[in-house]
Amino acid sequence: MSPRLLLVDDDQDIRTIACMTLERLGGWEVIRAASGSEALVCARESGPFDAVLLDVMMPGMDGPSTLLELQAEDLVANTPIVFLTAKVQVAEREHLISIGAAGVIAKPFDPLTLSNELQQIVQNRLAQD
């Protein structure tokens, strides 16, 4: 059975592309959510996942808040969370790691390597645990 990934991004085009590259090149089974609250619903109904790919800047509930909510409801206890962000400043990255992210992938991502990057981060996290 292929690994299951929850993809959360408010931009539909990015969801489509990320989904295509992750499914075709990475062999993931991707469940998509368009917002933080949708992500919570997905996590409650069809969790747990093998990984969560979470956009940082989203209207309403942003990425970090979504992560905190997921943690509060204990929906992602052993799931590596990876952020997708256009902000690549060191301070930003450190902040995201400090709240429990397994890694950060910069936007715009390269569709050919996205899946590998994600795989790398997930494996590193699992190796740590």
Next chain:
Amino acid sequence: MIRRPRTSLLALGAFVAIYLSWQLLHWIPGSRQSIGDLLILPVDGAAMTTAWWASRRCSDSQRLRLFWRLLALALAAELTGDVIQVLYEVGFRRSPYPSLADPFYLAFYPLLLIALLRVPVAVVSPTKLLKTILDGTTIVIGGGAIVWYFVLGPTAVEGGQSTLAMAVSMAFPVGDLFLLAGLAAVLLRHGPQTLASPLRLITAAVLLGILADVLYGSGQLQGTYTSGDWIDTLYVLEFATFALAGISQRPVSTEQSSGEVSDPAGSSSRASWLPYVSVAIALGVLLGVERGDPFFPNVSLVLIVIVLGVLVAVRQYIAQRELLHTQAALRESERVKDEFLSIAGHELRTPLTSIRGSLGLLDAGVLGKLPKEAENMVAIAVLNTDRLVRLINDILDIERMAAGRLSLDPVKLDVRDLVGQSIQVVQASADAAQIELQSDVEPLMVLADGDRIVQAVVNLLGNAVKFSEQGSVVKVKVSLAGQNALFSVADTGRGIPADRLESIFERFRQVDTTDAREKGGTGLGLPIARGIVEQHGGRMWAESEPGVGSTLRFSLPLAARPLAGSEHGVVQHTPSAPRPPGRLEGGVL
């Protein structure tokens, strides 16, 4: 009529020279008084005439024309007074005081004051206006103290004068005081640019006049003054300076350039030293005064000093508050700019992510093989999207650096790793250009943000590759230099002219402006590299011999001593099989 400035200047200078030589040598025989009075007339006339000419040169600016006309009128009043004085002296051989000349002399003051107040000045904020008023008051009190001590006070206690004579004697210094206030009102605000140099000369003239009046007044009191006295020299100089002011007025063609006065930031500091000079002079004079002077008791002395002190303190307080306000506004605008950049960066990257993603999938053939021509088109689109992404990243980086907000995460790193990673990034484009990358790196440890230093080295390498000929070699070296690791990237390209060695580190500067298009650079690589190195406490510079090549060097402070027992190795990075240019990431277009 003499209308050409140079001729006017020569005539004026010649006359002043004649007058001065007469004062010194008395080479004209006859009554000193009459000749002195006669010699003042030409310079009065010159001042009046040049002011009138100046008004005609300002025909397109209503307000400037009015200013010069009023000034000409004031000078005409002075001239009339002098003509009457000459008639008394020469015609009737007597010099009554007060005389019919005095109303004209006195008319000079209000007319000049009105002229000064008609000078268009910038509309200013209430704070600035308050500051101007405080400065003006300080100047007038300081000047007033001097005028009172030398002229008004002695005149008031002087017996044996008619009331009229006393009133006239006191009117002159009082007029001077008002002029001083008027000058302060004009000088402490921002006047029109076109009037700047005439206004400076008018200020000098008025100050000369005030000095002359004070000396004249005290000379009259002591009965030592007669027409033709050396004090008259000051009056001659005063009116010669007025004439110079008239001559210095340049023609004004439009209302726009003269009547409109902008109030640029920092204009408040213009002439703001005046109050302090005034306070200094007043204090100097007052402290020199003997104690127990009947008309100038110590109490008023102390009072004046206190008032001046308070005025200056209040002004200082207001200026300080204004400064704080400006700083706060500046910080706020910095914050807004930062936020804007952050949002703009995000907003630009979001659509680019989709574009880059779709193109990347098409380009890689994930969705099936494309026809040959379509493949080329997609490859071009991918390259340019990458270039756009780099440009956005570079602009954001450079803005962060300018704002001092580039955050670093320094850890102890081996320079060999840094150089190795950098070469890895550039290898593909070097291969495509068939350029060999060689490295010769000593094992040194630096305290640095690895990603950022790699970015800097990549920028230098990218630059070197871009400007190198096919088949040439780009060498990276790192060696120990004192307490620093000295990095150098040398190419054998066309070199950089000596006068451009610094400007290549300026934003969007490339030695040849066509390079930006041909070489596909952002023009920001080197400035960013230098910014990164400087933030690490290092230095970056370029050396070059045109035609032979360039070497860009930078230093990074060492974290500790060199690693013990490490091998000093030379690594060769030979080009691998060239790939089609279209396949490159971050490559040359």
